Amino acid sequence: MKLQESHQLHQKTVNELDSLKAEYNVLLADKAKLRGELDEVRQNLLIEGKQRKAVETELHKLKKLVPENDDDFEILYKIFDFMFAVGLEKILQLLTSGDIDVQIHAVKVVANLAAEDINQEKIVEEGGLDALLLLLRSSPNTTILRVASGAIANLAMNEVNQCLIMNKGGAQLLANTASRTDDPQTLRMVAGAIANLCGNEKLHAVLREDGGIKALLGMVRSGNSDVIAQVARGLANFAKCESRGIIQGHWRGRSVLMEDGVLTWLISNTTSAPASCRRHMELALCHLAQNEDNARDFISSGGVKELVRISVESTRDDIRHLAKKTLRLSTTFKSEMHGEWP
Structure with a gap:
């Protein structure tokens, strides 16, 4: 009887050991798979970084061509050709660049792209609206505030985008932007964005609660x-x-x-x-x-x-x-x- 119990215990131990070996092998395979995925992610990040640096380098070369008054459409469209070549995603990434000049010229391109209905949905899908609102929230640069407000005004021509802008606190950010500047061109863009939002009856209550109407009336102080x-x-x-x-x-x-x-x-x-x-x-x-x-x-x-x-x-x-x-x-x-x- 003792011999039989000893045999059973031995067999149980062997089975458990085999099970642990099998689990260990699975863990080793998972570890190898994860290591491969991590290497792939690292490689993609390196490629992404190089691409971003290349875009910034090219944009530095082109930035002197961008007119200060935004009226030279021939030059702007040359830049558009380049931007379409690198892709909208790369353009939007430049909105968060640490280089202020890169940010300025990137947001100018986005604003002009947003003026075309065909581009608006893609800009929003790729996170462009979030990036523009972030610029309103954090940027101290007058040019960036002006152009970002203009881009949001263009996006606000679309009813779906109007709701997204409001849901993301856009009215409050526009109102805050109006209170932070006396620049007539920036105020014109902010007022234009709020004016577009005023065309959606469903947004009226929130627009007023978020200070949009008060900000709109306050901008007459400019006299422009x-x-x-x-x-x-x-x-x-x-x-x-x-x-x-x-x-x-x-x-x-x-x-x-x-x-x-x-x-x-x-x-x-x-x-x-x-x-x-x-x-x-x-x-x-x-x-x-x-x-x-x-x-x-x-x-x-x-x-x-x-x-x-x-x-x-x-x-x-x-x-x-x-x-x-x-x-x-x-x-x-x-x-x-x-x-x-x-």
Whole structure:
């Protein structure tokens, strides 16, 4: 009996030893596989680093060709040809380069690529939007802030991208950028980006909560007509979405823009604004006036008289027609005018 037990114990030990040997062999194979994969990753990183260095070197050679005013499209397109040759992924990697000159010229290329609809989806898929937002968050360079804001404005022409920009905190970053600079060109780009976001009714509540509308109005401090034109365009987009939402039954009530002092600003500045600003201001007034819950604000502020003036004096036929239609359909405005306007 003891001999049998001893034999069984020996056999059990042998089996366990064989099992451990098998597991050890598996671990050795796994280790060899992992070592091979690690070597491959290291090799890829070395290749990636060399490619990145080559792109940076070429970009250094080309950077003197890039015009400061971005108007020399022939030269820019020569750079585009080079960038397409190395690939969009490599371009976007340069946005995080430690060389400020490389960053500047890379973001200029991305901004121009983003102006084309065909490139926008790919830029976002490759992480370009995240890289641009990171530049707004961290870069102290005025040129980078200006061009990155312009690139985001281009991407914000697309409804899907608008939602992504908002979800990633883009409105807050744009508002913060506006508060950090007095450069008119940067403010124009930031205002343009926010104006595009204003064209999406679904984003209005968050846009306002994140300080987008406050920042938009704050940028009129620049006194620059191009900046003010973008501010007015944003307000017109916002008001148009509101009036369309009311017509479609999405919501009703007094415009949130009234609480931000928009009506007072529009009435005070429409007649004296340059033509590029005036048409947006007039459209904003017409769209705000289409909301019957805004009627009392228009009456108390003199907005009805401004609407009458627009219906007669606007240089745009479509805006004159819209103002007349708005006055004609509002029972409150008709009562206020007492037959003074046909």
